Amino acid sequence: MIGLKSILYTPFWRKYSTTLVLTIVTGTGGLGLWHSRLISTNNFLQKTQTKTQPEKTIAQNLGWVYTVAITPDGQTLASGSYGGVIKIWNLNNNQLLHNINAHADAIESIAITPDGKILASSSWDNRIKLWDLTNGTLIQTLADHIDDVKAIAISPDGQTLASGSYDGMIKLWNLKTGSIESSFQHSAPITALAFSPDGKILASGSQNGQIKTLQLHTGKQLHSLAAHTNRIWAIAFSPDGKFLASGGTDRTVKLWQVDTGQLQSIFEEHSQAVLSVAFNSDSKTLASGGYDRNIHLWEIYTEELLETLTGHSQAVWSLQFNPDRKTLASGSADGTIKLWSVSGLSSHELENATQASVVKKEAEIVIVSEITDIAKLERLNQKLYDKIDQSWQQTPNWYEDLVFRVKVNEDGAIVSFESINQSAQDYTGQTPLPKLLSNTNSEIVTQKQSFALFRVVMTPTGILKVSPWNGWL
Template sequence: MVSLICTIRDHRDDINGCAFSPNLLATCSSDKTIRVYFTQDFSELAFSPLNGHGYGVHCCCFSPCGKYLASCSTDATTVVWRMDTGDLVTVFEHPGRSPVRVCVFSPDSSLVSGASDGTLALWDMQSKTLRRTAASNEASIVACSFTPCGQMIATGSTYGDIRVWDLELNPLQAEKNAHDLGVTCCQFAPKIQSDGCWLHFRLASCGQDSTLKIWMLFRQAATGCKMQLLHTLVGQSAPVLSCAFSADAQLLVSGSVDKTVTVYDANRGALLYTLNQHERYVTACSFSTTAPCLIATGSMDKTVNIWRVEDGVSGHGDEGKSLLGESSKATCEDKKLPGHSRLLVCDWSEEDVSAWLSAEGLEVLVGSFKANNIDGGELISLTKDTLASEMNIDSVGLRNKVMRKIEELKMSLVCTGIPDEFLCPITREVMKDPVIAADGFSYEREAIESWINSKNRSSPMTNLPLQTTVVTPNRTLKMAIGRWKSSQ
């Protein structure tokens, strides 16, 4: 039996990744933030959200010890964070400044990142340096996983191939056209099998061909490695975007464009459950590493669902059962922006700021903010130094709380319900000066010009070369945004 126990609604944009440590859950989003929760009650840590990326965050992963969290982004960086304090440990800038699509720790805590230009980078955590790089092809590397022994790496690309590498990033095996139209995710099972001569590793992969596949990778030191397809699972009707093995390697979960989450018996390739709760594409999924067995699923509906697996694979009598995902007793409360009279924070009046402070439990500061005439524009410009020196807020904890709340506002300067076409695909903020680039998409002028200057003329949306760097004002869109603002 699988039951929905919690829905988290803290992110302001698409969920792109989620990951468990023994006692934490991390989620990342196109809203540029990473959020961290205790798995005991799914309350958010004091230092969450983590704000360090300039663009959307594609992936997040914990180190094996759980002390560190890595996140990667369109901004071409992989950032490592401490999980006891939330402090930034280091920033790895990907060679070539290409958007980083995936990152993963090895069992010995090395770190690998894969980028949109088809390159793979292996980083040394102790020295915080780049150890080596490799290039597969011109397709984006969007999936990556270490074998449980940490001696091999599997990668998947938008070309549809799966490649296996050793720790020197020498190619060992290439499975061409593993998924038609592209691989979206891959993960090794956390168990090693052996028959005395060969080591056996199970690998799950999914792709744009709407299938989830289970492979067996055979490795022998003398003869290299080979791959064999064990199961092709077709329990979902649209591209499958994510997959993950349970900690005991008995279950396999996947999320799809058809808005469903499927749970399989990983040994038999049999469908056990289909979970119907998300309202848009399911983009991320992960199993907890300790009991009780939990599944986290993230979606473009901006929510993360937490599911409890009650009986492992024992319930074969319910094979293929569809669950509507009715919430159980323990549910997480929404953390919404407070009610205020204007959508745009920069347009808030002093009264709106006071209402926001009260809604966030900061009533004690209302008088001080009013005395200093803090409106929305002033609010998002505040710093810790200003709070301490000019507003005389002596409490360090209070200053930190205010700044965390302000950072959340900066990440989402508008409430929910904004038409997607009004948001710049790069900044995910309402555009002020929209322009059309050579790829046919509209962007904020400053954002796309900065992108072109640093990304070697690739499209942020397609990763294909831009035929020209000339941009054209999108006056129709600018007028539409203006009318929408006036109507709010």
């Protein structure tokens, strides 16, 4: 390469022995490879994005409400707060049934067994406690983590409790005996957990934005996804087991295919961190709550924003649909728990939309997934760096970094690129990117549906950097 220095570039947060070079940015421009919007909602659905006040506020002045849960019969709601207090309500009359001074520090996660008899709570005091929901008495304390227990989940058969901690450990507990059945070390603090509806998979989200899925009967890791650019606050499986939703500090909600680990959709309506996600029991509607105080309801097949629910004055930390499909409960830092009347698409509308989606997909070349597998990203990162490095022919004469979004297919061919800043736009012609794009267009197989997203930075001092858009985990 003439005029542009190549440097060995190993991001300090990576823990791999391989050394990579380059820093690439990829995004939603060009071909829109982040997700596939198969349906024009203007053509198929005429929904108004309304802003709705809550049907009722069942509690106030609770301090920060970090977590809410509803029993499977839809009759009882429980909440956990910053003050370490659990409150349990009868949803038929909103009467407070139990007030429990449960933990010595904040309660960030609660879960209820499928039979509705036991409530589990986890806290910053490093402990998990099991409670009898009928009378509010303590059954057992589980203490083995050495740092905040950020997330818990109960298996669909009610036999196992999973806990994830800031100590980076995931533990599986036998709910009857209180003993630990197995433990798994994560690469970062655990911030979210969820069991698949069939109980075969445990998904975890972490402080570094990574999602891992674990096959429980074998202990084998199924997928490791570079999901978000920073902390994951919440994850949830759809009741039909097809999708996993995640919300993160990067302000996005992402929908993942459970079987393949591929990215299905990105929802980007929140203006601040996404703190909570929940599916309705029909698996068609997804709710997301954020630091921006808003709750958004999404139709997952069409990616339609159905409604924006406003009413909280501070961050929405937790969401839970009632099994009746008609009510959504939310817990907030404003100290309230609110109940919302919700409605999704009618069965007729959904059928029409889904059929239209299939027709559209068959008629067009559809780009649907982003490569997040770390090994593949490493290979493509190096390949892209080498392409640009070897094609460089002139000395830089710009005065600030040029930043580009670059998209490559599974073979490493450049599919598109986009200038991110003004300098990149002004000096694009002095870079190898236009030539590399025209040379590789003939190589691209249009039916390929997996692409990697990278950031490419070219500095005035002649340094080239390339890295995945979501960073190295």
